[in-house]
Amino acid sequence: MTQLLNDIHAIILAGGSGTRFWPLSRETCPKQMLQIVGEDTLIRQTIKRIHGFVPSENIWIVTTEDKAQDMRFHLQSLGSLAKSVQFIKEPVGRNTAPAIGLAAIYLNRLSPESIMIVMPSDHAIPDTQKFLSDLKLSIEGAKEDYLVTFGIKPCRPETGYGYIKVVNSSEIGPNGLLKVERFIEKPNFQTAEAYLSDGNYFWNSGIFVWKTSKILSKIEKHLPELYQTLKEIESILFQLDKPKELNEPNKLNKLNKPNKLYKLYSNLESISIDYGIMERSSNVLMVPATFQWSDLGSWTALDEIVDKDEQGNIFKGNTVDIGSKNSIVFSGQRLVATIGLKDMVVVDTPDATLVTTKDRAQEVRKIVDTLRQNGREEHLLHKTVVKPWGSYTVLEKGEGYKIKRVVINPKSKLSLQLHRRRSEHWVVVSGIAKVTKEGETYLVHTNESTYIPINTKHRLENPGEGLLQIIEVQNGDYVEEDDIERFDDVYDRT
């Protein structure tokens, strides 16, 4: 698109937790923040895909409050684009209908005639050009007050997707779109087979285009309770009645748990837009997608979207194999050796390995549930935790000590902080560290070390142009992350 469409907005839904991609996904690193296919993480690919079609300031990320900060840091690598992207924060996750409704009241305030492109943040769409070309079609439908969706022509009797039935797939309707008869939830295998041979059934891609005013009137009609709550939220958010507010989506940042907005939102019914609106609406059109698509609903979805070897295998990372077939082996630095696998999935991360048959890959959710119930950590965090200033990797934790490798980005600094129950030894292994310790500031060069006693205000900073790497040895009776008091922080985490 050469001409940017100023009244078209992209709403990227990014509240999902992605437990089905465990152990690669974690609560603090959901699927949309993973690089599973393609050259970047799914959410960054999604933003790049839509950017150019809509102005960067018309890109909105809807996510839950607890994920928003990490996600903003995650987008930093997009540079100026990341700065324009706006966040709409749900106090808690309540599925897609409330999330889309919340976005709609923002946009409605900005421009009631605006058009919303609603898209998941964690799907794979390799061909951007085809996607944008289909999107153009959908815009025309939306302009004429239709709810427009995208259907994917099925290539197998898939039971993991919802379906869209069109009235007649050979009868091209308004603007080259097909008229939708109904939305259908995930079928059983026999039904899916019938759908496949019928020709009028498409996979529901979860991508929607409509006027903001139109979806709000549909919510008013089909989900009146949600509508009522959205109006109340609107009146609280925009009570000052200043258009300026609209460009301050951080307003919602202040939805702290005890306040009214939190109560209103958390009391909403969790309901999907498909079930709450689409299944009940009549004037729906569908674009028969020309682009390749996968919702990446589980590890086995890689089969649809990643090139395989002659034996039908997908290998990534440090792997050695003898004679496996139709299997997926995902590794990082550690070695994974496989022999004679058939229809298996193996996923290796620094602290956990998953081995499952493909037909039961969905059950990884139960593993995550088990870990949560048992108070484990392998579903929460990776060993490497990305921070706004860089990252740290826990190399080992033992009785009374913890060892981390800390990587600080150029010109970045951690908060001025203090620990009540641990001291820290820092050995610089590359770069030069600028250390502040109780007011005194000094440099620590590669192959030098310094010591931060317990109860001592300190700050670590990388004044250089390259990465700074230090090895941190913590000593204390308690070496958990929550032993931290922040006094000053460039990322507002105090």
Added chain:
Amino acid sequence: MTQLLNDIHAIILAGGSGTRFWPLSRETCPKQMLQIVGEDTLIRQTIKRIHGFVPSENIWIVTTEDKAQDMRFHLQSLGSLAKSVQFIKEPVGRNTAPAIGLAAIYLNRLSPESIMIVMPSDHAIPDTQKFLSDLKLSIEGAKEDYLVTFGIKPCRPETGYGYIKVVNSSEIGPNGLLKVERFIEKPNFQTAEAYLSDGNYFWNSGIFVWKTSKILSKIEKHLPELYQTLKEIESILFQLDKPKELNEPNKLNKLNKPNKLYKLYSNLESISIDYGIMERSSNVLMVPATFQWSDLGSWTALDEIVDKDEQGNIFKGNTVDIGSKNSIVFSGQRLVATIGLKDMVVVDTPDATLVTTKDRAQEVRKIVDTLRQNGREEHLLHKTVVKPWGSYTVLEKGEGYKIKRVVINPKSKLSLQLHRRRSEHWVVVSGIAKVTKEGETYLVHTNESTYIPINTKHRLENPGEGLLQIIEVQNGDYVEEDDIERFDDVYDRT
């Protein structure tokens, strides 16, 4: 046995590399040094099993020169027993016939009428009492100049073992033993099925009992070249003709590669005692073993010897499973999550994971070959390397640095050493370190650190009664293990 048998010697064959138990086994940590089943490592279980039947100074370990030092350190935990055990070192591995021949010339010198119990170091025999009771029978046979072996009654058509055919299993021969008709190499499945139903076929356990003089005469007859070489080796080893020499098995330590003994031994044909002697001998008796036995020939052998859950699974370590059957999952500290496995083996170690079907578990050797060919390290060393003074674990290795956790046993010390290309930061995380640096000696307490510059003679010592743990951060352009000059070492490694 209440009465020790002073002229009976146990020859424990411990030269095997055990590649089939990779990734748990490594070149520097072969199968016999692993705790796979039971409460101790296989070689220590083997020594404890035979100790009490023969005096501790009659226990001989035959292994290759490169394994001997590590193995001696490995036996230290046996205390005074370890001190009595004697080592016979093969310059290189040449299979069981030369190894047994080498042991025989030692024993022949000591006492030509001595009886040798030859046993592998890496088999599982859970019931020591039954084993010793069977062993007693075999001794009687050996005293009457028979070669005696132990046969295991087959319980399935196993194709992984050699077989022994007895003349008639219902016809008890001399001393309750069965007369052997012949030895048979590993059969195909159909043949193994026939053997199973026949009743006169037994699995060859690889345990043998005979007079030293008898096996030497058999070697002279069936393997004359080996016999000739053994006589030459004997003449070199015992040229001083002093009986004292016999109690100095370290003599063979000095078989350095360029010398004559190395040449003689390395030129020997690699041949097993089964193929070289047993298959060609007529006066062989077999004890029908009453003890449970497994040669632990591959991961799947655990099925024979380890208790399974109701679904036929064996789980060890940090595992979570949903609905697997007849599978083996071996983990350590890291989490291994499995779903719906059937007849699979999963083995996890800190730096490598193996996933294989049971029917192809033998092919793990090919994985090891591939790693060797590609110059990898995962077949050589574990991340944790056991040393005579304790152990170290490589936590991370990066560009120009390496991080280790070093554990020093009470009252132990590393060598006085120096590194040409790296400096070392040491942070004590538990215990008190005694550090020697260029002649100066000082203590470093928990939560203190010290620095060893490049090219500086140093020594680390644990003067305390508990473990000393330090984190070592190495910095340098080369951080490999071979950058070490030793000046003084209590373990004679200078």
